[in-house]
Amino acid sequence: MTGRRAADRLGASAIADAAIALADAEGVEAVSMRRVGAALGVSGMALYRHVGDRDDLVRRMVARIAVELPHVPAGEVGWRETLEHLATTEWTAFERHRWLVDVAVSPSRLVDATSAPETETVLARLVAAGCPPDRAGDVFLGTAALVIGIARVTLGPPSGTAPGTGASRPVEYAADHPGGGAPVEETLTARFRGEPFDAGRGRRLLEVALGSYLDGVAHSLHPRDR
Structure with a gap:
């Protein structure tokens, strides 16, 4: 009973x-x-x-x-700040819930996690900035896909599982040792490979990639005089 x-x-x-x-x-x-x-x-x-x-x-x-994520900032906020906020919020969710990226690996799943009114706000702000309506959805989806991709690469397993397996160890290729000689230790490649793929690196990658992506969107909205 x-x-x-x-x-x-x-x-x-x-x-x-x-x-x-x-x-x-x-x-x-x-x-x-x-x-x-x-x-x-x-x-x-x-x-x-x-x-x-x-x-x-x-x-x-x-x-x-x-429902607990403030996907879209309220008030008079521009399209770029809106997408930056959206990306940061989604990244925070992935950091808190490492498994989430496994069930949101399809961009449409992640976009569906944003309510219809919030999605409408994002699209409307893009259209108001000069983005064609049929392209605004691609810009929105591209932002989500960018977050998903970086999270997949850099975020580790949940806290109850063994960390640091697999992806952080580079594969050795024959081409890494031209002429059979030992690789040079102090190279840009060695430094790159030596950095861990973790949440800290993921946040840096997101900042760089998102900035470049949004710069490209801004350029398409306001092309320079040729």
């Missing part, structure tokens, strides 16, 4: 919160109806009163995070 009363008190938000906590600790692969139910003190079957299946649960996890 106790389990039934607990199940009756459950809601989709509480279930999503428990699933997010599990994913933050162990990765999204650890999320199952059984594990989430156990964390809430009920059977996995009890969750089906509130969520359709695991895919539905993952979507609710993304939506739960999205």
Whole structure:
């Protein structure tokens, strides 16, 4: 009876919160109806009163995070500041929830995490700046894709998994040793390869890449006199 009363008190938000906590600790692969139910003190079957299946649960996890993110700044804000804020907010979400990039790897998934009114605001600000309506969506999507790509490269696994595996170790190619000689230690390539792929480097990459990307957008909106 106790389990039934607990199940009756459950809601989709509480279930999503428990699933997010599990994913933050162990990765999204650890999320199952059984594990989430156990964390809430009920059977996995009890969750089906509130969520359709695991895919539905993952979507609710993304939506739960999205509603807490101020994607679009209010007030009289220009298109560039809007996209900078959007990118920074999404990056912060990826840093807090390392698994999120695995379920948002499709740019459309990440854009869907932005509400319809916020999406309308972003597109309207771009159009007001001179961006054609049919291109404004591409600019918006490009910003999201930029964040996703850098997050995929630089952000590590969730806190409950082993860090520093795989991507940070460069592959040795025969071409790295021309003529069979030893590589020169102090080179730009050695320095580049020696830097860790971590959140700090990711933030620097995002700043550089986003700035260049938005400069290109600005140039297309206000082309220089030729």
